[in-house]
């Protein structure tokens with residue numbers, strides 16, 4: 701019998717808070733943000749993992765100082781390392797293996813580091829020593845599609861919450877990996893130039909917006925709106 705092998709990648713929901721003008725700087729939104737709403741909505745999305753770009757992970761979760769490689773020898777292609785299986789995961793995307801982690805646990809979630817083949821060999825050693833899982837995907841930059849497939853295949857992740865910042869969100873959207881956008885729009889205008897937006901850094905030659913289809917609108921505390929869209933393909 702002819703068996704057809706299909707890898708079903710995790711469903712990706714981009715879950716973000718933004719001002720009315722689409723800006724995502726948490727500091728500027730503090731006073732207009734309904735406390736606990738982002739997290740409460742996140743629970744409803746039933747993700748078994750959340751993922752952030754290197755800048756966001758550095759700002760909020762990783763050790764303050766970066767990893768310094770002794771050998772500076774790129775790891776090259778490497779198999780996936782599963783330190784342990786967990787009920788929920790935190791995933792970082794860090795092309796060159798710069799983020800330093802104290803342990804493999806982050807807010808009760810097991811940490812998975814997605815890096816490219818440029819990450820140093822001793823960076824992966826550090827991760828193994830600290831029982832942190834990793835996925836090496838892509839030569840020069842992280843191959844997001846392959847990485848997401850590996851997360852599904854090796855860790856059983858079915859719903860991945862993409863939680864920013866703007867550049868990693870833009871990378872996922874350009875790679876055709878965002879299935880849904882969950883936006884908590886808070887009643888405030890940031891208005892500053894050069895502040896990260898929900899989706900950022902996409903190809904400047906792109907002339908048309910990525911179309912979305914409205915799924916639901918919910919009025920939340922403090923006059924915030926929870927907007928849910930599916931991405932039209």
Ligand SMILES: NC(=O)c1ccc[n+]([C@@H]2O[C@H](COP(=O)([O-])OP(=O)(O)OC[C@H]3O[C@@H](n4cnc5c(N)ncnc54)[C@H](OP(=O)(O)O)[C@@H]3O)[C@@H](O)[C@H]2O)c1
Pocket residue numbers: 715716717718723724725726752753754755756757759793794795796798841842844863864865866867868869870871872896900
């Ligand atoms: N309001 C919200 O809901 C929310 C949520 C999260 C973050 N934020 C805010 O967002 C801001 C940071 O956003 P950001 O856009 O500057 O950074 P980011 O998206 O957090 O991280 C971007 C970095 O991720 C790495 N990366 C690896 N592969 C990538 C790929 N294929 N595509 C794109 N990036 C890739 C790159 O660094 P390397 O090349 O070094 O790997 C890139 O510079 C902060 O102000 C943070 O507080 C807001």
